[in-house]
Amino acid sequence: MTAQFVTSPSLAVLPGVHHAFFTREGGVSQGIYATLNGGRGSADSDAHVIENRLRMTAALGVTDGRLATPHQIHSAITVIADEPWSKGEAPQADAVVTSIPGLAIGIGTADCGPVLFADPDARIIGAAHAGWKGALGGILGSTVHAMEKLGARRGSITAALGPCLRKQSYEVGEEFVAAFESADPGNVRFFVPGASEGKSMFDLGGYIVSRLLELDLARVEDLGLDTYADETRFFSYRRATHRKEPDYGRLIAAIALA
Secondary structure, rough: OOOOOOHHHHHHHOOOOEEEEEEOOOOOOOHHHHHOOOOOOOOOHHHHHHHHHHHHHHHOOOOOEEEEOEEEOOOOOOEEEOOOOOOOOOOOOOOOEEEEOOEEEEEEEEOOEEEEEEEEEOOOEEEEEOOHHHHHOOHHHHHHHHHOOOOOOOOHEEEEEEOOOOOHEEEOHHHHHHHHHHHHHHHHHHEEEEEEOEEEEEEEHHHHHHHHOOOOOOEEOOOOOEEOOOOOOOOOOHHHOOOOOOOOOOEEEEEOOO
8 A cells, every 4th residue: 555645735736745654544553643754753663663664754755765854853953964974863943944845844743733834936845844833833924934045036935734633632721821911912812611620622723824925925725634543544642642642653744845
């Protein structure tokens, strides 16, 4: 079975750009990692993760192993990739950009927001890991700025948000809400009361889209998919935590220039 993925209609129409928001289907991993776990940081078998990532590069139409993913730390740091990084040698960052044809760049998620970017005119692409910390801290603007350094124009960039934890699945406490309101009182619009006293439901997808819209890009798309609710297709850190599972698989979102 080949690696299964979903795509963004807005990115799919761009010439010379291949992309995929990979699901958990179409790999070789077993158990809680079944089956397309791309996470080097998981406790899954290295051989399984390597094979899964080979299936991903095949789906993207790039040479085996040419997938550059960073060591993610929930930061606003973006790096430029010229070659793939070996396991243990990847830079600490939460977004990657490149202008190198045939090199796939990507990030891993299991509830956080995966955002893929492309300027088809300048032939510059980017991939960002936007959890709440990164989105609040500026990872999306950092990604666009790094693309501009390579020659992209923000008015030509399309961005797409893939599967992530959605409002109906994302319960948070009062301190979480306070952190967002402290950053911008207008952020209150991304919260609604939860079922429990003192709890709220957070619209991570809506918040990410709002930050993208602030960047004046050509196009912003949200696929609207919920990682927690769709166990068949997606890994979820929160779902694994609720079940007291020892670990969880990672989804890969990746993009490449033909």
